[in-house]
Amino acid sequence: QVQVRESGGGLVQAGGSLRLACAASGRTFSSYSMGWFRQAPGKEREFVAAASLTGGKYYADSVEDRFTISRDNAKNTVYLQMSSTKPEDTAVYYCAARSGTFYRVDYTSSTSYGTWGQGTQVTISS
Numbered sequence: 001q002v003q004v005r006e007s008g009g010g011l012v013q014a015g016g017s018l019r020l021a022c023a024a025s026g027r028t029f030s031s032y033s034m035g036w037f038r039q040a041p042g043k044e045r046e047f048v049a050a051a052s053l054t055g056g057k058y059y060a061d062s063v064e065d066r067f068t069i070s071r072d073n074a075k076n077t078v079y080l081q082m083s084s085t086k087p088e089d090t091a092v093y094y095c096a097a098r099s100g101t102f103y104r105v106d107y108t109s110s111t112s113y114g115t116w117g118q119g120t121q122v123t124i125s126s
Contacts, residue, residue: 002026002115004095009120014087020080020120022095029076033098035113036069036080038091038122045094047108051078052101060108063089085124092119 008020022034035050049069050058057069068081078095096113098105105112 004117006117006120011123018082024076030073034078035096040091050107087126094119
């Protein structure tokens with residue numbers, strides 16, 4: 001069972017960039033599909049981006065063309081590059097892992113992932 005830990009959160013001015021990292025333990029990272037979710041105060045956790053173990057990448061409409069998800073299997077790490085940030089991107093960002101592919105699975109649903117990190121705070125100031 002893989003474990004994951006996020007890092008890279010912080011305070012950034014609107015329009016700036018930030019890169020989040022999610023480091024996974026274990027030697028089977030390449031057999032996991034990964035996702036990023038976020039939760040703003042008073043709101044439900046929402047899907048941000050996902051990277052399948054087969055190479056597919058998926059984004060929420062709200063971050064399409066601004067955020068980029070990537071994974072480095074040699075480093076057991078998945079990244080979320082955030083650009084052109086907006087105050088509404090402020091949230092706690094969570095990394096999640098799913099064993100296997102997203103085949104016939106709703107990758108936007110938190111219930112599709114079995115392992116979660118503790119989260120990292122991202123604050124975008126206006």
